[in-house]
Amino acid sequence: AVQLVESGGGLVQPKESLKISCAASGFTFSNAAMYWVRQAPGKGLEWVARIRTKPNNYATYYADSVKGRFTISRDDSKSMVYLQMDNLKTEDTAMYYCTAAVRIPMDAWGQGASVTVSS
Amino acid sequence: DIVMTQSPFSLAVSEGEMVTINCKSSQSLLSSGNQKNYLAWYQQKPGQSPKLLIYYASTRQSGVPDRFIGSGSGTDFTLTISDVQAEDLADYYCLQHYSYHTFGAGTKLELK
Numbered sequence: 001a002v003q004l005v006e007s008g009g010g011l012v013q014p015k016e017s018l019k020i021s022c023a024a025s026g027f028t029f030s031n032a033a034m035y036w037v038r039q040a041p042g043k044g045l046e047w048v049a050r051i052r053t054k055p056n057n058y059a060t061y062y063a064d065s066v067k068g069r070f071t072i073s074r075d076d077s078k079s080m081v082y083l084q085m086d087n088l089k090t091e092d093t094a095m096y097y098c099t100a101a102v103r104i105p106m107d108a109w110g111q112g113a114s115v116t117v118s119s
Numbered sequence: 120d121i122v123m124t125q126s127p128f129s130l131a132v133s134e135g136e137m138v139t140i141n142c143k144s145s146q147s148l149l150s151s152g153n154q155k156n157y158l159a160w161y162q163q164k165p166g167q168s169p170k171l172l173i174y175y176a177s178t179r180q181s182g183v184p185d186r187f188i189g190s191g192s193g194t195d196f197t198l199t200i201s202d203v204q205a206e207d208l209a210d211y212y213c214l215q216h217y218s219y220h221t222f223g224a225g226t227k228l229e230l231k
Contacts, residue, residue, distance in 0.1 A: 035220070037169075045161075045169065045212055047220035061219060064120075097168055105216045106159065107180065109168040 002026040004098045004110035011116045017086045020113045022098030027108070029079040030054065033101040036072060036083045038094035039112075048096070049083060066092075088117045121145050121215050125223025131231040132203050140198045140226045142213035147193045148176075150217070157217035160189055160198045164209045172211075173198065205230065 008020040022034070033056075036048040049072040052059045060072050071084040081098060095112040102108050122145040132138050148157045156176035161169040171180045173189035176196055188199045200207055208230055213223040 037222075044210075044225040045163075045214075045222040047214075047222065050220070063219075104159075104171075104174045105220070106161075106214065107171045107174070109170070111168055 002100070002102055002108045004100060004108055006096065006098050006110045006113035009096065009113035009115050011118065012088055013119050014088060014090060014117055016088055016117075017084070018088060018115060019082060019084045020096055020115065022081045022110055024079045024081065024098075024100060027100070027102045029100075030076040033105065034072070034074055034081040035099045035101075035106060036070075036081075037097045037099055037106070037109075038092075038115075039097070040091070040094045043094075046094075051081065085115070088115075090117050093117050121148075121218050121221050123213055123215055123221045123223040125213055125226060127226060128224070129227040129229060131229045133231045134203055134205055136203050137199065137201045138203055138228065140200075140211055140213075142191075142196045142198075142223050144194045144196075144215055144217075146218075148196075148215050148217040149193050156192050156196070157215060158189075158191070158196050159214045159216065160187075161212045161214065162207075162209045163212065169212065200228075203228070 003025045005023045033052050035050045050061045051072045069087045074081045097112045098110040099106040100108040124143045158176045160173040163169040177189045186201045190197050211226045215221050
């Protein structure tokens with residue numbers, strides 16, 4: 001079965017950094033574009049970042065709200081995707097979901113990693 | 120950037136009723152190359168991650184009950200839930216993936 005498991009969330013102070021991870025299994029990871037989507041407490045879903053596959057040069061894309069501060073990366077040998085978050089702001093507080101394009105964009109989702117940015 | 124306008128914000132229904140949720144995009148989501156609309160619908164129950172219901176505007180994901188129907192093309196899309204069940208009470212979101220990705224603001228389906 002397809003499985004996405006996020007880890008690495010936690011409480012950090014403003015301007016600090018945090019890296020969250022997602023372990024994938026149950027599908028051919030190297031063939032799948034990967035995404036991060038977040039949801040602030042009580043709010044809707046917001047797409048954060050996308051990374052394509054090796055044939056597409058691992059191209060990356062970001063929401064304007066995180067561009068220049070967040071970096072998405074992947075390690076196909078480990079079936080892992082990462083989100084490096086720098087210069088964190090209080091408005092980055094959210095549940096961060098790892099999602100995959102197993103057959104179509106965002107058809108598989110993890111259970112989420114909670115990130116809280118507070119002083 | 121494509122803006123997705125989803126309505127209504129919330130909906131109170133009784134079991135057995137039919138409901139419709141709408142999403143309007145600021146530009147066409149129809150690909151001229153494959154004639155597919157890059158529009159998906161998700162269901163999110165409290166405390167859970169989102170679940171894909173419909174993709175390419177009208178194709179039901181495997182395992183999704185046939186009371187969930189997606190329709191529309193271009194800029195106007197609808198999710199219809201016929202014969203609403205208690206288990207359908209959740210938040211629903213549309214997503215465009217024609218150009219980058221944008222979610223609608225969401226619709227909360229509640230019990231009347």
